[in-house]
Amino acid sequence: MAFDWNQFLALAEELADRADDASKRTAISRAYYCIFNLAFARAETSGCTKPKGVSYHQWCWEQYTNSGDWSCKQLGLDGDRMRWLRVKADYKEAEIYRLDDKVRRMLQDAHEFLKDLAALDPTFPRP
Numbered sequence: 001m002a003f004d005w006n007q008f009l010a011l012a013e014e015l016a017d018r019a020d021d022a023s024k025r026t027a028i029s030r031a032y033y034c035i036f037n038l039a040f041a042r043a044e045t046s047g048c049t050k051p052k053g054v055s056y057h058q059w060c061w062e063q064y065t066n067s068g069d070w071s072c073k074q075l076g077l078d079g080d081r082m083r084w085l086r087v088k089a090d091y092k093e094a095e096i097y098r099l100d101d102k103v104r105r106m107l108q109d110a111h112e113f114l115k116d117l118a119a120l121d122p123t124f125p126r127p
Contacts, residue, residue, distance in 0.1 A: 005041075008034035009110055016103045024103045025089040025096070031110040032086035036060060039079055039117060047127040057083055063125040071116065072124040078113055082106065 008030040015027035036057065043063040044050075050059045061083065064076025085106060088096060096102060 005034045005037040006114075008037075009107075009114075012110070013107060016107060021096075021099060024099050027103050028089040028106045029086050031106045032082050035079060035082065035110050035113045035117075038114065039064065039075065042117065043125050046123065046125055048125060049127065067125050069121065069124050071120055075113065075116055075120065076125075078109065078116075082109060082113070 012027040012030040012034070015023040015030065018024070040056065040060045043060055048063045050056065061076045061080040064072050064079065067073050067076070085102060
């Protein structure tokens with residue numbers, strides 16, 4: 001049985017309620033990976049093929065941003081924006097200013113992303 005990436009978002013919501021920064025940073029990461037993996041799978045299902053040597057994340061978001069469809073393009077822009085916060089949460093030692101606000105926003109954005117992805121024309125993104 002295939003893994004349900006939505007479980008990452010559920011875990012992110014649990015982690016967001018904890019007091020420690022590690023849990024909050026991990027919440028950001030899990031929320032991002034929920035939307036990334038679902039968007040990536042959708043791109044592959046629609047016929048897009050990732051070339052060798054290209055970053056999975058870069059390739060995924062480019063499939064959406066390079067679309068002629070505005071809704072699809074917006075998903076790519078939103079996904080890439082969330083990716084940068086995930087990178088900061090996973091790799092940067094510096095304090096994340098207003099971390100609680102950023103976690104809350106990331107969770108809201110992830111839920112909105114999933115809603116918009118589900119509403120997207122099923123033929124997008126196109127190869």
